Amino acid sequence: MTGFRIFQGVTLALVALTGAAVVFTRDPKRQVFIAGIYGALQGILYFSLHSPDVALSEIAVGSIALPALVLATLAKLEKVK
Amino acid sequence: MNSASRHIFFAIFGAALLAFLGWGMRGLSPFGHYPGPYGDILNAVASNERHVQNVVTAVVFDYRGFDTLGEEFILFASVTGVLLLLRKEKGSEDERCAPEPPHEKTAGVIDAATEDVTRVFSPGIIGTILIFGVYMVLTGHLSVGGGFQGGAILSAAWLMIFLAYGSEAFHSVSRQSILEWAEAGAAGSYVLIGCVGLICGRAFLTNVLPLGQTGDLLSSGTILLIDCAVGVEVTAAFVLLLVHFLKPLEEETPVRTP
Numbered sequence: 001m002t003g004f005r006i007f008q009g010v011t012l013a014l015v016a017l018t019g020a021a022v023v024f025t026r027d028p029k030r031q032v033f034i035a036g037i038y039g040a041l042q043g044i045l046y047f048s049l050h051s052p053d054v055a056l057s058e059i060a061v062g063s064i065a066l067p068a069l070v071l072a073t074l075a076k077l078e079k080v081k
Numbered sequence: 082m083n084s085a086s087r088h089i090f091f092a093i094f095g096a097a098l099l100a101f102l103g104w105g106m107r108g109l110s111p112f113g114h115y116p117g118p119y120g121d122i123l124n125a126v127a128s129n130e131r132h133v134q135n136v137v138t139a140v141v142f143d144y145r146g147f148d149t150l151g152e153e154f155i156l157f158a159s160v161t162g163v164l165l166l167l168r169k170e171k172g173s174e175d176e177r178c179a180p181e182p183p184h185e186k187t188a189g190v191i192d193a194a195t196e197d198v199t200r201v202f203s204p205g206i207i208g209t210i211l212i213f214g215v216y217m218v219l220t221g222h223l224s225v226g227g228g229f230q231g232g233a234i235l236s237a238a239w240l241m242i243f244l245a246y247g248s249e250a251f252h253s254v255s256r257q258s259i260l261e262w263a264e265a266g267a268a269g270s271y272v273l274i275g276c277v278g279l280i281c282g283r284a285f286l287t288n289v290l291p292l293g294q295t296g297d298l299l300s301s302g303t304i305l306l307i308d309c310a311v312g313v314e315v316t317a318a319f320v321l322l323l324v325h326f327l328k329p330l331e332e333e334t335p336v337r338t339p
Binding site: 052060061065073 | 135137138217225226227229230233234236237240319322323326327
């Protein structure tokens, strides 16, 4: 049980770290990738908190769909420039 | 307001917010401790009442099915809104621009930039994602999963097709008319499944179908049907979003003259 508690603590800390990293990254292109990692870590966090259902949707949406849509928008903006 | 005074404002109100948050969190029950009775009650009765193994799915698609109906239509309405914003009307600014000269590359920028490794591994990845997504949708009542999760996973397969095979292949597997019918039809069928309860003289969204054997694929009555409807709706909604967001990139391909 203590091992699991450590796992929860580590993932919580990592989510906090990457969340801050998303905010402090200024270049949108880098930001997208860090946001994707943030989404995946959030998935692991939800898994560690006994909600695998939420973890699956978070991984699919947070680390695949959201970065893809933001990247597509960035590409469009670059084309307009 | 200059930068220094903004920082002072942030320091004051940030500290106030932190104190307020800390005060509020002191009243919470300790980490990992669940005080409410509902979860325990449902864990005890759901398996017998609805013949499901995953109580979460029973809550989402049956006990709180009406909430999920609203949730599904939030997704439906937001996708409709996005499509409305991104639509191109005839005679709009984009249309009136002179057509771009045809591109030199036949396959388009994205195809040319596709890595070999993406091409080699994509069939396996796409197949795995599709099977895993369908499995997630179909076994929501048996194990972890459900329509929302499965739908989101399935749409990743379409994204993979775009990345590996380019926009033309992507377009040939995502006809907009079919996707729109699938999305609207699946969202509507949730309501229709709910109406079956009304026809049988019970409340809206009552689980009136035979429940079957717990653990079987065909069990849990309307939960499985709603699960599939939500799966189709979420997949179609996400792929529609992808189609519209990826459109600007796809215009790199040779311009089809009208």
